[in-house]
Amino acid sequence: MSAPVRVRFAPSPTGFLHVGGARTALFNWLHARHTGGTFVLRIEDTDRERHNEEAVRAIYDGLRWLGLDWDEGAGKGGDYGPYYQSERGPVYERYLKILQDKGMIYEDAGALRFRSPRETVTVHDEVCGSIPFDLSNPGTHPDMTVRRPDGSWIFHFVNVVDDIEMKITDVIRGEDHLSNTPKHIELYKAFGAEPPRFAHIPLILNPDGTKMSKRDKGASVQGYVEQGYAPEAVRNYLCLLGWSPKDNREILPIGEIVKIFELKNINRRSAGFDLDKCFWMNGQYLIHMPLERFADLSLPFIEKAGIAYGTRDALLPALALVKEKVKHLTDVPGWIEFFFNDDYAYDEASVTKALRSEGALERLHVLGDRLTRVEPWTAESIESAFKDLAATLGIKTAALVHPARVAATGRSVGPSLYHLLELLGRDRVLARFTRTRDKFAA
């Protein structure tokens, strides 16, 4: 009965991928994957100048980062190309001819306009329902221009032509196009083509309810890459903007979302982007992901920070210790730096609090002495040593823990102390204690 689903994401190459666009792409992708259909990428560069590679790359990179692979289209090929509008001039000429032959085109000040049939057109939308639009009044609904005097094409025209030519069955796009849709349907009818199913999804707004544009915080997908978000977290968060599984689940594997995603379950209300929640979700993903994945994602940030970690194998134990602490991948270097640098810096506030207090250095000395006898050198026996010594000295364990942490890492916050000491190894720990006492004895 119904033809296989073909959806498309048709961004114009502005130099970056907007989260709103990414969300539109995501919903198209979900619908394609859910139905076993085809996801097409078309670049809408109708501007006079040809598309520039860098701007197109930003779109590719953003989509790939989010794991939204396309089956056909720009950078991929397929049977309905070319997939750059700037290369489709002949197709548009052909379609224009069809309308001209039917007498539906007229010239106006050098531009070409499509003569509206002036009827009521009902948009049947998968998420908005059926909406009749009365286009009878030329005053409020002027005939649309399809081509400028300089020969360049107008979006509405080429968009429809391409969707027909590329056999798009489902047009899933932002709600900002809802009011344009009746005009598009007029075009479909004029071409004698069956209009696709439409699904207009609510827009993403800023936290203050205003429209999210380029400049706004969190607007660019690239920003999430740079700030250390896991793509699966951002993708999951985006899924929840306007769609939900209806059962209060929020963190869902993408495979599960693909399985249960339905256009009909998209709501009609614009959603404000909640960076806090996205941030929280990122932390959740980081905590629960496999160590290897965490390492893959962390590596670029570690390298950028210039940490001499040696081999990946040497890195893993340190990452394992900090994985559940990290909220942003950008924080990873700061959390593990001391493992790979014996000449770590001391945080002044931490030093003041933990090392300059009465008897702190003396306790550190006693502790170091005690640690020489810990056998085996494991977190467990190290912990016992701390507790035994504290009991012997009649002090709280914390009175040993804090100086030890600052001595060994230079900071007062970090991963589990006993595990961190174990990983560092006895020799390095004792050397650090000594170094610390020498440095702050005076």
Add this chain to the structure above:
RNA sequence: GACCCUAUCGUCCAGCGGUUAGGACACCGCCCUUUCACGGCGGUAACACGGGUUCGAAUCCCGUUAGGGUCGCCA
């Protein structure tokens, strides 16, 4: 201005004629704890307003208000 869409905690989402209006983020307590987190427990907090319809409305209808969108020789 005209037309279209929308309206539940601060935010996101659930609810689709009868619920103590539910979950999540954020926030506030308490617990866990060597720090910071994680986690656990509890709390504050919402049906925009006014009319209908109905035995009964967050749920249906109308209006008002508010927000958003579209009315381009932008995409």
